[in-house]
Amino acid sequence: MECHDSGAMLREISSFNKKYLLVGQPNVGKSVIFSLLTGKYVNVSNYPGTTVEIMSGKSAESDYLVVDTPGLGSIVPRSEDEMVSIRMLMSEGISGLVQVGDAKNMRRTLLLTLTLSEAGVPMVLDLNMADEAERRGYRIQVEELSRHLGIPVVMTVATEKKGKEELIKAMNSPGVPSITIGYDKKIEDAIVEIENILPESPVSKRFIALTLLSANLSMVDEIISHVDSEKRQQIKKIILKTQAAYSEPLSQVIMQSRTALVEKLVRDHVIRREGVSITKRFIYSVEDISTHPILGLFVLAFVLYLLYEFVGVFAAGTVVDFFEGTVFEKYLIPPLVKIFSVIPIKLVRDFFIGKYGQITMGLTYAISIVFPIVTAFFIAFSILEDSGYLPRLAVMLNRGFSKMGLSGKAVVPMVLGLGCGTMATLVTRVLETRRERIITTLLLALGIPCSAQLGVILGMFAVLGNKALIFFFTLIAVQLLIVGYLASKIIPGTSAVFVTEVPPYRVPRISNVLTKTYYRAKWFLKEAVPLFLIGTAFLFFADLTGLLNAIIKFASPVVVGWLNLPPKATEAFIVGFLRRDYGAAGLFVMFEKGMMDTLQAFVSLITITLFIPCLANLLVIIKERGAKIAAAIFSFVFSYAFFAGGIINIALRTLGVRF
Numbered sequence: 001m002e003c004h005d006s007g008a009m010l011r012e013i014s015s016f017n018k019k020y021l022l023v024g025q026p027n028v029g030k031s032v033i034f035s036l037l038t039g040k041y042v043n044v045s046n047y048p049g050t051t052v053e054i055m056s057g058k059s060a061e062s063d064y065l066v067v068d069t070p071g072l073g074s075i076v077p078r079s080e081d082e083m084v085s086i087r088m089l090m091s092e093g094i095s096g097l098v099q100v101g102d103a104k105n106m107r108r109t110l111l112l113t114l115t116l117s118e119a120g121v122p123m124v125l126d127l128n129m130a131d132e133a134e135r136r137g138y139r140i141q142v143e144e145l146s147r148h149l150g151i152p153v154v155m156t157v158a159t160e161k162k163g164k165e166e167l168i169k170a171m172n173s174p175g176v177p178s179i180t181i182g183y184d185k186k187i188e189d190a191i192v193e194i195e196n197i198l199p200e201s202p203v204s205k206r207f208i209a210l211t212l213l214s215a216n217l218s219m220v221d222e223i224i225s226h227v228d229s230e231k232r233q234q235i236k237k238i239i240l241k242t243q244a245a246y247s248e249p250l251s252q253v254i255m256q257s258r259t260a261l262v263e264k265l266v267r268d269h270v271i272r273r274e275g276v277s278i279t280k281r282f283i284y285s286v287e288d289i290s291t292h293p294i295l296g297l298f299v300l301a302f303v304l305y306l307l308y309e310f311v312g313v314f315a316a317g318t319v320v321d322f323f324e325g326t327v328f329e330k331y332l333i334p335p336l337v338k339i340f341s342v343i344p345i346k347l348v349r350d351f352f353i354g355k356y357g358q359i360t361m362g363l364t365y366a367i368s369i370v371f372p373i374v375t376a377f378f379i380a381f382s383i384l385e386d387s388g389y390l391p392r393l394a395v396m397l398n399r400g401f402s403k404m405g406l407s408g409k410a411v412v413p414m415v416l417g418l419g420c421g422t423m424a425t426l427v428t429r430v431l432e433t434r435r436e437r438i439i440t441t442l443l444l445a446l447g448i449p450c451s452a453q454l455g456v457i458l459g460m461f462a463v464l465g466n467k468a469l470i471f472f473f474t475l476i477a478v479q480l481l482i483v484g485y486l487a488s489k490i491i492p493g494t495s496a497v498f499v500t501e502v503p504p505y506r507v508p509r510i511s512n513v514l515t516k517t518y519y520r521a522k523w524f525l526k527e528a529v530p531l532f533l534i535g536t537a538f539l540f541f542a543d544l545t546g547l548l549n550a551i552i553k554f555a556s557p558v559v560v561g562w563l564n565l566p567p568k569a570t571e572a573f574i575v576g577f578l579r580r581d582y583g584a585a586g587l588f589v590m591f592e593k594g595m596m597d598t599l600q601a602f603v604s605l606i607t608i609t610l611f612i613p614c615l616a617n618l619l620v621i622i623k624e625r626g627a628k629i630a631a632a633i634f635s636f637v638f639s640y641a642f643f644a645g646g647i648i649n650i651a652l653r654t655l656g657v658r659f
Contacts, residue, residue, distance in 0.1 A: 316459020
């Protein structure tokens with residue numbers, strides 16, 4: 001995979017005779033189809049003038065370029081990602097569209113198909129996840145549907161590479177949709193009026209007119225920025241005049257006409273077999289329970305318990321004991337200490353095998369303690385991803401997020417934050433308003449532990465016990481709700497409506513889980529281990545120069561007096577800025593060695609979880625939100641972490657709570 005600038009992307013696109021846009025709603029397997037068509041080699045570039053990344057790649061079988069567009073919920077743009085997809089659709093030089101749809105949700109798929117059909121661009125409809133549609137009792141009359149729409153329709157199972165040849169064949173001869181949609185007379189009149197104003201375009205003027213009528217008035221300038229200002233004002237007047245004739249939004253009036261035709265297509269071409277097996281009924285019941293606002297909490301508790309047992313008890317206990325006590329302390333460290341002991345210069349010798357040595361501390365922390373724990377968490381997280389549980393978690397938490405001024409769409413980066421806070425901050429681009437992006441970034445920085453840190457935390461709770469674990473997550477959740485609620489009152493703006501596609505539960509494929517785990521573990525070794533070594537080197541030189549003692553002394557009133565933690569805990573917070581999991585690992589080792597009691601361990605975990613984001617995440621926050629907002633978030637989180645940790649410390653000791 002290579003990254004290029006936007007100019008390189010445009011030059012590459014223009015160099016191909018045939019260019020296909022891959023479009024589709026979220027969670028329909030579009031990325032897998034893209035990989036099937038292009039192989040492993042792709043280019044990643046920012047779309048000109050935006051921060052949205054676009055993937056493009058040459059087809060492995062034919063001489064055409066495939067450009068993967070961001071997920072498109074509808075033709076009405078509600079985020080920067082969707083606006084980019086629409087701009088690409090309206091751009092010149094596109095040979096055709098390949099719409100990837102969900103075969104088991106034909107109403108939603110065909111609604112987008114009908115909308116795209118009005119663009120007058122050759123297209124292919126790929127009904128993906130055909131196996132899941134069949135398991136649910138659906139049989140789609142593909143040939144009849146193809147004739148009705150006027151375009152090739154194929155069925156694929158992307159994860160199993162089924163239907164790939166049929167899709168490639170269809171792409172070699174796409175069809176211009178022949179199906180027509182009739183709208184109310186006032187809508188049709190408005191379409192004609194707008195068509196007469198619009199200049200020539202690669203897509204039909206009717207499509208652009210309907211997009212403008214469906215969008216908010218504030219989006220008109222952005223959608224047709226290439227049209228001069230006077231004509232844009234004329235179009236706005238037409239939209240306002242047309243809207244005055246209806247009590248409902250124009251988007252809803254237009255949608256009703258499309259929905260009526262979708263219902264006819266589904267009745268004519270989708271057959272549902274009657275009778276559902278007991279097994280399927282059970283699966284459907286579990287699916288319903290998973291998204292229930294109350295019962296879903298029990299499912300979440302069960303999932304967390306399994307995570308706790310696998311990551312916290314097994315990985316952080318059995319596996320870490322083996323690596324730390326047997327592999328490192330018995331077989332690796334002793335011979336390495338002997339080798340480096342012959343170095344005559346004490347400074348160099350201590351740098352590698354001293355108190356803050358690269359081997360005795362840096363590599364030992366990274367490989368023998370953190371690596372086994374995060375690998376176990378990566379396995380568990382990959383299973384949750386492939387099973388289909390994470391989208392259900394988003395739906396279940398939607399109501400709680402609305403209390404913080406966020407739409408349920410914000411659940412996506414928040415859940416991804418459990419994997420990597422840096423990546424989750426980038427994903428906040430999908431949110432529709434600046435207010436939502438700022439609040440979500442703040443909450444990610446404040447209290448969402450990344451996978452590596454969470455794995456170490458679960459390892460400590462394996463000793464502290466279930467009661468402490470439940471109390472910990474409750475406290476973190478309550479604080480996120482409070483901070484989010486207050487932020488929603490301070491930061492002006494509105495929230496968007498949450499609409500998402502929930503995939504069915506699937507049995508995770510071992511190959512997928514192992515592949516994801518391998519690449520994530522490889523990423524950890526490549527990205528995190530060097531930071532562990534840098535952090536250790538900083539501690540070594542800080543100790544050598546007396547800076548470390550000065551910092552510990554300066555921080556003593558807060559760390560020792562306010563949090564009631566040992567002075568050495570200051571080291572964990574220092575390196576926690578480089579890597580949050582490194583800081584958590586330092587606390588883990590202190591607890592293992594008996595340097596903290598259970599109450600101190602609990603307070604330290606609360607504080608390190610609420611502590612400032614790692615350096616990589618901070619740089620991304622500056623890039624995405626700007627230096628001023630990043631500085632405000634950093635300052636608030638830093639102060640709040642120690643404030644909340646101290647309050648919890650005092651409260652637990654006053655109430656006599658013990659774990």
